[in-house]
Amino acid sequence: MNDTPRRIAPDDIDAIAALARRVWQATYPPLISQAQIDHMLAERYAAERMHDQLADPLHAWWIAGAPAAGFAHAHLDGPVCKLDKLYVRPDRQRHGLGAALLAAAVDWARMQGMARMRLQVNRGNAQAIRAYRKYGFAVVESRIFDIGNGFVMDDHVMELPL
Numbered sequence: 183m184n185d186t187p188r189r190i191a192p193d194d195i196d197a198i199a200a201l202a203r204r205v206w207q208a209t210y211p212p213l214i215s216q217a218q219i220d221h222m223l224a225e226r227y228a229a230e231r232m233h234d235q236l237a238d239p240l241h242a243w244w245i246a247g248a249p250a251a252g253f254a255h256a257h258l259d260g261p262v263c264k265l266d267k268l269y270v271r272p273d274r275q276r277h278g279l280g281a282a283l284l285a286a287a288v289d290w291a292r293m294q295g296m297a298r299m300r301l302q303v304n305r306g307n308a309q310a311i312r313a314y315r316k317y318g319f320a321v322v323e324s325r326i327f328d329i330g331n332g333f334v335m336d337d338h339v340m341e342l343p344l
């Protein structure tokens with residue numbers, strides 16, 4: 183099985199959106215409402231938005247596994263690379279796939295001259311927080327973010343020096 187992460191192509195967009203829904207439904211119901219899950223999935227994985235990001239050199243997406251088992255998305259924001267998404271299919275978690283996807287994003291961010299990587303993670307998502315700490319991230323801020331439409335995110339902001 184070849185789990186080496188690769189940059190995604192337009193043909194991967196549908197598989198990523200489907201995988202996102204699967205992982206979100208396995209992760210977020212204890213943490214955020216179903217309405218918020220549906221809203222965020224529809225917004226963040228809209229095909230048009232993903233196509234735009236594929237054409238934008240400030241964004242990069244990776245996929246791993248066939249069939250798709252995990253994906254990551256990062257984008258450049260000034261001196262910081264934001265790790266916007268890191269998701270692994272539940273039956274493939276804890277086998278190093280998240281670490282491999284993160285390594286691909288870190289390599290890319292270093293090539294772009296970024297000094298640090300930043301992410302947000304729900305304060306109740308203990309499994310992901312444990313993973314990020316293991317990868318070397320540290321909490322730099324914790325607060326509630328208003329994301330509009332009546333929804334909020336109660337997040338840690340974590341950073342990794344590159």
Ligand SMILES: CC(C)(COP(=O)(O)OP(=O)(O)OC[C@H]1O[C@@H](n2cnc3c(N)ncnc32)[C@H](O)[C@@H]1OP(=O)(O)O)[C@@H](O)C(=O)NCCC(=O)NCCS
Nearest residue numbers: 209268269270275276277278279280281303310312313316
């Ligand atoms: C967080 C996530 C991306 C990590 O990817 P992964 O492939 O499962 O993790 P790795 O195999 O790279 O393991 C890294 C570490 O994460 C922690 N971890 C991962 N799954 C865990 C679990 N079920 N229980 C406890 N610790 C866990 C461990 O510290 C692990 O290291 P170890 O196995 O040597 O102890 C993945 O678990 C995931 O997709 N979770 C659900 C979605 C999510 O919350 N994404 C992050 C959104 S901000």
